[in-house]
Amino acid sequence: xxxxxxxxxxxxYGLNGSSHTALDSVNVHISDGDFISLIGPSxxxxxxxxxxxxxxxxxxGGEVLLDNVPVTGxxxxxxxxxxxxxxxxxxxxxENIRFALEHxxxxxxxxRIDAEAKKYIDLVGLTNFANAYPNTLSGxxxxxxxxxxxxxxxxxxxxxxxxFGALDSLNRIYMQDLLLHLWAQGEKRKTVLFVTHDVDExxxxxxxxxxxxxxxxxIKEVIDIPFARPRCRKTLAASREYIQLKSHLLSILYCxxxxxxxxxxxxxxxxxxxx
Amino acid sequence: MTLxxxxxxEGYVVIAILIVTLLLAVAIPDAPSQVSPSGTxxxxxxxxxxxxxxxxxxxxxxxxxxxxxxxxxIISLFVLSWEIAFGxxxxxxxMLFPGPARVFAVFGNDYALILKGLVNSLxxxxxxxxLALATAIPxxxxxxxxxxLFNAAYPIAKAISxxxxxxxxxxxxxxxxxxxxxxxFLIFIGAFWPILIxxxxxxxxxxxxxxxxxxxxxxxxxxxxxxxxxxxxxxSIFSGAMIAFILSFITLTVAEMLAATSGLGWYIQYNHDFxxxxxxxxxxxxxxxxxIVLMYFFDRIQNYCLRWQTP
Numbered sequence: 001x002x003x004x005x006x007x008x009x010x011x012x013y014g015l016n017g018s019s020h021t022a023l024d025s026v027n028v029h030i031s032d033g034d035f036i037s038l039i040g041p042s043x044x045x046x047x048x049x050x051x052x053x054x055x056x057x058x059x060x061g062g063e064v065l066l067d068n069v070p071v072t073g074x075x076x077x078x079x080x081x082x083x084x085x086x087x088x089x090x091x092x093x094x095e096n097i098r099f100a101l102e103h104x105x106x107x108x109x110x111x112r113i114d115a116e117a118k119k120y121i122d123l124v125g126l127t128n129f130a131n132a133y134p135n136t137l138s139g140x141x142x143x144x145x146x147x148x149x150x151x152x153x154x155x156x157x158x159x160x161x162x163x164f165g166a167l168d169s170l171n172r173i174y175m176q177d178l179l180l181h182l183w184a185q186g187e188k189r190k191t192v193l194f195v196t197h198d199v200d201e202x203x204x205x206x207x208x209x210x211x212x213x214x215x216x217x218x219i220k221e222v223i224d225i226p227f228a229r230p231r232c233r234k235t236l237a238a239s240r241e242y243i244q245l246k247s248h249l250l251s252i253l254y255c256x257x258x259x260x261x262x263x264x265x266x267x268x269x270x271x272x273x274x275x
Numbered sequence: 276m277t278l279x280x281x282x283x284x285e286g287y288v289v290i291a292i293l294i295v296t297l298l299l300a301v302a303i304p305d306a307p308s309q310v311s312p313s314g315t316x317x318x319x320x321x322x323x324x325x326x327x328x329x330x331x332x333x334x335x336x337x338x339x340x341x342x343x344x345x346x347x348x349i350i351s352l353f354v355l356s357w358e359i360a361f362g363x364x365x366x367x368x369x370m371l372f373p374g375p376a377r378v379f380a381v382f383g384n385d386y387a388l389i390l391k392g393l394v395n396s397l398x399x400x401x402x403x404x405x406l407a408l409a410t411a412i413p414x415x416x417x418x419x420x421x422x423x424l425f426n427a428a429y430p431i432a433k434a435i436s437x438x439x440x441x442x443x444x445x446x447x448x449x450x451x452x453x454x455x456x457x458x459x460f461l462i463f464i465g466a467f468w469p470i471l472i473x474x475x476x477x478x479x480x481x482x483x484x485x486x487x488x489x490x491x492x493x494x495x496x497x498x499x500x501x502x503x504x505x506x507x508x509x510x511s512i513f514s515g516a517m518i519a520f521i522l523s524f525i526t527l528t529v530a531e532m533l534a535a536t537s538g539l540g541w542y543i544q545y546n547h548d549f550x551x552x553x554x555x556x557x558x559x560x561x562x563x564x565x566x567i568v569l570m571y572f573f574d575r576i577q578n579y580c581l582r583w584q585t586p
Contacts, residue, residue, distance in 0.1 A: 056487050073493075080491040085484040090506040090583045099502065103492045133583040 002156035002191045004030040004053060008062035011048055011217075021216035022048050023059070028210060028219060030157075033189040037202040037209045039249070041256055045217025046195040050161045053193060054080050066156065076104045079155035081163045086146040087134045093145045094121055094130040097152050104153045120148040124178065140171035144178070151182055157191040158183075164201065173233070176204060184230060199249050203242060204231060211249065213256050215263070221252060280334055285344040289329060292351040296358055297322045305362050305376055308369035314380030318358075321379065325350065373553040381557035389542060389561055396538040397565075399455060400527050403462025407519060411467045412512060415474025416504050425475065432471060440465035440526045448534055458530045465526040466519035473515020477508025510584065513577045520573060524566065539565070 011023035023045045030036050038046045051057040053064050055074040064071040066078070080086070087096045097117040101107050107116060121130045124144040134142050143163055150158060163179075164172045183189060196202050202209045206225050213220045225245065227236060236242050282290075300318050304310070325347070332343045354375070360366045362374025382389070418425050418432075440461045447457040481504065489503045531540025539562055546554035 051487075054491050056490060074490045075493045076491075078491065080488070082484060082488060085482060086488045088485070088489070088503065088506070090509070092583075100492055103494060103498070135583065135585040 002032055002067055003065075004028070004157060004191060004193060005065040005068070006049070006053070006062070007065065009049070009052060009059045009064065010061040011045065011052070011057070012060045023052075024216035024218050026062070026217070026219055028222075030191055030193060032191055035183070035189075035192045035194065035205055035207045037194045037196055037206040038212060039196055039199065039202045039209055039253070040212030040217075040220075041214055041253065041260060042197065044212040044214035046197075046212060047161050048217065050080070050159050050193065050195055053157075054078055054159050076100075076153055077156045078159055079150035079153050079157070080159045081143070081146045081150050081161070083162045084139060084142065084166045086149070087142055089134050092131045092133055093126055093137065093141075094118070096134070096145060097121060097149045100149045100153050106154070116152055120152040121145075123151070123182070124148040138171075140167055140175060143167065143175060147175075147179060147182070155190075157193065160192065160194045162195050162197065165197070172198075172201070176201060177233075180205065180230070199246055199253070200237075203246060203249070204233060204236065209249065211252050214260060220256075223249070280330065281337065281340065282333070283340065283344055285348050286329075286333065286340075289344060289347045289351050290326065292348075292355050293322055293326050293329070296351070296355045297326075299355075299358055299363065300376070303363060305374060306365035306369065308365050309362050309374040309377055311376045311380040313383045314376035314378070317379040317383055318375045321375075322354070325354070370550065371552050373556055377553040378556045378560070381554050385554065385557070389539075389557070392538045392542045393561065393565065396527060396531065396540070399458050399538070400462060400523060403459040403527075404466050404520065404523050406459070406463045407466035407470055407523070408516065411470035412474050412505070413500075415471040415512075416478055416500050416508060418471070419475040419478025419508065420500065420504055429475060432468065432475075436468035436472065440522070441529050444530060444533065454530075454535055458527060458535070461526050461530055462523040466516075466523040469515040469519040469522065470512065471515070473512045473518075474508055476515075477511030478504050480511055481507035510581055513581065517573065517577075520569070524569075528562065 006026055006028040009023055009026040010021070013020045013022055026045075026049065028036070038049060040046055048057065052059050053066075053071065055071050055078070087093075088099070091099055094117055097120055098113055101113045101116055107113060118130070121127060124147060126141060126144055126148070129137060129141060134145070137145070146163070150160075164175050167175060183192070194202075194205060203225060209223045209225060210219050211221045211223065212218065223245065226241070227239075297319055300315055300322065305315070329343070329347045332347075333340055336343060358375050361369075361372045362376055365374070366372075418428055443461060443464060444457075447460050448454070451457040451460060485507065486503065489499060494503065527538075528540035528543075531538040532544040535541040539558060543555050543558035543562075546552075546558065
């Protein structure tokens with residue numbers, strides 16, 4: 001069992017006297033084995049939610065429960081993949097995975113750790129690049145190492161913050177398929193919290209999509225994605241339900257964006273007239 | 276690996292200059308004030324060594340052939356003009372400006388003394404520098420990591436660090452029992468600050484997202500400093516350590532000139548007191564060679580430790 005409960009999470013930053021509300025009463029329940037995507041325009045607090053669940057940031061109010069236990073700080077029971085800075089540049093691909101394993105509870109013994117690390121390097125098809133440093137790998141390869149590291153640690157839940165956001169579209173397709181393949185492979189599916197701004201990505205991967213709206217960051221709507229797994233990218237994109245869901249999602253996001261642009265314009269004209 | 280020798284126009288010029296210098300040294304007598312048969316033999320040996328070194332460098336670094344040729348062109352022109360102007364013609368005061376034969380004769384006579392001085396100097400330098408590395412790196416890493424510690428200590432460190440280490444010389448000589456301990460202390464002080472500031476700056480220059488990524492692994496404080504902050508700050512530590520190294524070498528030489536009874540700085544100063552300028556020049560050449568060799572190894576170590584950086 002691995003559930004995540006976000007209870008009444010709020011996040012307020014003090015900015016030279018004035019305060020900025022990044023998150024306002026966010027409530028999400030993620031059941032065991034669920035793949036949930038957070039989607040929304042930039043600045044809506046998606047990444048802040050990941051930071052709070054991973055324990056990097058403390059919320060101003062509310063609580064995160066992992067298996068009904070409050071989160072108090074970072075830990076290896078949550079595996080995290082960031083956009084493009086999860087790996088240590090001074091360690092080779094293999095050493096990065098080994099280092100994470102050395103700090104994971106439940107796995108010990110040098111030989112076992114080395115064997116595990118090698119297994120996951122092979123699994124993502126980087127056998128020939130095990131000793132390469134991240135700076136010499138392509139962006140897609142680096143993310144493969146990050147994902148291999150996350151899977152190797154065998155955490156309770158996966159937290160992914162726009163993991164494919166910096167990749168070109170072909171690489172992104174490959175990585176999405178790889179992630180789904182690895183995720184479906186184990187005896188039991190992990191609970192995943194996945195941040196993205198790509199509607200197609202969210203539709204392909206998720207069981208549910210939480211749409212967020214900015215300033216203050218709130219969950220606007222949670223949408224169930226009913227497609228059966230394993231999903232096929234091609235047939236999915238042509239199905240009527242997919243198109244309806246996509247247009248629904250886009251229209252929410254589009255409204256958000258128009259509102260946001262209007263707000264920005266008002267702010268600018270306001271400050272101009274004040275000047 | 277196949278070796279092939281390709282000579283550019285500059286390459287031929289270098290070889291020609293060196294051969295002319297060799298012939299000049301061996302076949303044409305020096306100015307009367309500069310005569311030294313043993314020195315002439317050594318000088319000839321050095322020229323032959325330069326020739327061999329040039330050919331070897333070209334063979335093993337064919338890609339940098341242009342740079343190698345240019346560097347050797349400068350060296351060989353310098354040796355040739357030295358030989359003609361001071362060795363053969365004695366253009367300037369022959370006592371103050373000795374020719375190559377007389378300077379190289381010094382190496383033949385004084386090599387034991389110079390070698391002993393070199394060992395002494397390097398021992399002090401190594402001890403003081405190692406002490407600085409061992410203390411400044413951990414302190415700097417913690418200063419960079421702990422904001423409160425940093426806010427209190429860094430302004431003080433920045434104010435104290437520019438004081439030249441030799442300014443402490445009078446006190447260290449009075450307070451510390453031997454010259455060795457005094458100069459080790461001075462070298463330590465001189466090297467400490469640049470390394471410390473390099474380490475602090477290095478920690479600050481680590482991408483905070485990378486530190487967050489490390490924190491998600493639930494690292495202990497010790498592992499954070501040792502496995503993340505140290506390697507992350509290493510590029511900056513190396514730049515600090517380079518400045519520290521140059522500074523400590525200067526400090527050592529000055530300290531030896533003022534207060535030592537052995538060592539390279541002492542050798543130069545002592546012979547200056549007796550107006551043996553051929554020995555002074557010989558001492559300067561040794562110092563230059565030591566710096567070149569140490570810098571070479573420093574670069575090698577740095578390149579190895581930072582091999583993960585983008586090429």
